Amino acid sequence: xxxxxxxxxxxxxxxxxxxxxxxxxxxxxxxxxxxxxxxxxxxxxxxxxxxxxxxxxxxxxxxxxxxxxxxxxxxxxxxxxxxxxxxxxxxxxxxxxxxxxxxxxxxxxxxxxxxxxxxxxxxxxxxxxxxxx
Numbered sequence: 001x002x003x004x005x006x007x008x009x010x011x012x013x014x015x016x017x018x019x020x021x022x023x024x025x026x027x028x029x030x031x032x033x034x035x036x037x038x039x040x041x042x043x044x045x046x047x048x049x050x051x052x053x054x055x056x057x058x059x060x061x062x063x064x065x066x067x068x069x070x071x072x073x074x075x076x077x078x079x080x081x082x083x084x085x086x087x088x089x090x091x092x093x094x095x096x097x098x099x100x101x102x103x104x105x106x107x108x109x110x111x112x113x114x115x116x117x118x119x120x121x122x123x124x125x126x127x128x129x130x131x132x133x
Contacts, residue, residue: 031091040084055080 008014036053044052056076063072117125 027095028088028092031088031095035084035088035091039087040080051080053080053084055083 040052044050044055056078059075059077060072062070062074065071
């Protein structure tokens with residue numbers, strides 16, 4: 001059983017999936033950093049909201065006791081984080097679409113090389129052309 005697992009784990013497909021997963025995770029972090037650190041502050045500035053990722057609708061304020069400790073935390077809808085996550089998804093999905101489109105185009109170029117006809121096929125083609133005359 002251990003030998004079968006080793007063969008399974010060492011197959012190229014599984015290694016490719018693992019490498020792809022690690023790269024996708026790293027790419028997702030890069031996109032999150034871009035959106036949260038560069039894109040959303042611009043959106044917040046445009047819409048006069050400050051940091052848009054912090055945008056929220058407060059349902060109930062936090063209750064602070066006499067000793068200064070929060071007895072009941074704030075309840076809020078964090079729509080800024082949600083919109084930020086949607087933008088992250090759209091960017092990642094678009095880049096993945098471009099990658100898949102590029103890979104598919106490369107595969108088509110490889111498959112496009114025509115196979116030359118065999119001697120029998122060439123002879124049959126010549127006979128067909130002679131019969132057409």
